[in-house]
Amino acid sequence: MANIKLKAMDVVLADINDVYANDYNPNIMAKPEKELLKTSILNNGFCFPIVVIQDEDNKYCLIDGFHRFLIAKELKMPQIPVVILDHDISKRISATVQFNRARGTHQSLSMSKLVVQLIQNGKNDDEIAQELGMDKDEVLRLKQVSGLKAAFKDQEFSKSWEEFDNKWFPRK
Missing domain, CATH: 1.10.10 (Arc Repressor Mutant, subunit A)
Structure with missing residues (x-):
């Protein structure tokens, strides 16, 4: 059996003002899907944490969850749930693409x-x-x-x- 980390169990709350987008995410979301995501968050709650790395300034750079992050800001949420990975830039890019390609287009x-x-x-x-x-x-x-x-x-x-x-x- 593989030794798979259960990062979903290591969720912490981060101040939304300490979270920022990466500069390489190739994923896009059409307006109807973005509105549906907003409706989902309002109806079901914030069910999926944002995936981040913690930088040297103790801020959080997004790896996955950019659109959830934007909606959380729009809804004026003071904090959002995050899972913190310890990845260098190459692993961060790979993780972003892996998460996105598993459910979307680029x-x-x-x-x-x-x-x-x-x-x-x-x-x-x-x-x-x-x-x-x-x-x-x-x-x-x-x-x-x-x-x-x-x-x-x-x-x-x-x-x-x-x-x-x-x-x-x-x-x-």
């Missing part, structure tokens, strides 16, 4: 920026694919969207001209 351009950021933080294509739930082709497509030369620095490309020559002009 914008391609935003996802490509995250892939580039993970590459710049030393992750390779296999690690990115594994951590973000993608196949290698999806990672490659997102790198192409970024247009960033650095994203391709370790990519091995075929020498198509050699393959063409060997097929059509074999050496004897």
